[in-house]
Amino acid sequence: MIHLVLGGARSGKSRYGEALVRQYTALGFDACYVATAQALDDEMATRIAKHQAGRTDDGIEWQLFEESLALTALLKRLAKPGRVILVDCLTLWLTNQLLASSAKIDDEPAPTEWHATDFMSASSTSNDEALANWLAEKSAFVDSLAELEGVVVLISNEVGSGIVPLGELSRQFVDEAGWLNQAVAALADNVTLVVAGLPLALKPL
Incomplete structure (x- = not known):
């Protein structure tokens, strides 16, 4: 069972997802929380700490995986x-993947002499390779969803x-996030859009 929960920033999507989990734990399911965020700066570390504090008294015995x-x-x-x-959340995972792929390319040693045409060609190649890395990751992820047992x-x-x-x-992120959501939604059993804390069922209709 795959349930995709979509929403904008501060829409209440995480809270709604946790409410779904609580319904299953009431039936005897054990619960795992998979966090994809990285505390790369103080602001993100504060956000992560708030999420962690909120889970301490939500009535769910979480097994946490980062x-x-x-x-x-x-x-x-x-x-x-x-x-x-x-899993909270797919778009942070996408961000991590795009940045990691770009970093791997950028870390490669550069030639000692550069010409303008060489730089433009190399930059295009790097972007293409980073995108190819992400597309392979996304394909493997989407293909795996049908094989997963239990509830995700x-x-x-x-x-x-x-x-x-x-x-x-930034534009690549928006494009890839939209395509990722579409691919997951096509396979998901349930899709819910959360707006202003209110869930709207998109699938099944």
Whole structure:
């Protein structure tokens, strides 16, 4: 059972996902929380701490797993009958993947002499390789969903409703997030959009 929960920032999507988990734990399921965030700065560390504090008294006995990149392998290992897994969230995982792929490319040693045409060609190649790495990761993730046992609740941001952002990487993120959500929604048993704390069932209709 795959349940995709979509929503914007501060829409209440995480809280709704946790409410879904609580329904299953009431039936005797054990619960796993998979966090994809990385505390790379003070602001994100504060956000993570608030999420952690909120889970201490939510009535759910969580097993916590932190995984910023190898989400597919972790879900395959954790998923089983009688277990509900909450993943929060897919768009942070996407961010981690895009940045990690770009970093791997950028870390490669550069030639000692550069010409303008060489730089433009190399930059295009790097972007293509980073995107190819992400597409392979996404394909493996989407293909694995049908094999997962138990219940998996996937939280993801709906980010395509605003203006087109400045910057190539930002625009790529918005595009890839939209395509990721579409691919997961096509396979999910249930899809819910949360707006202002209110859930709207998109699938099944």
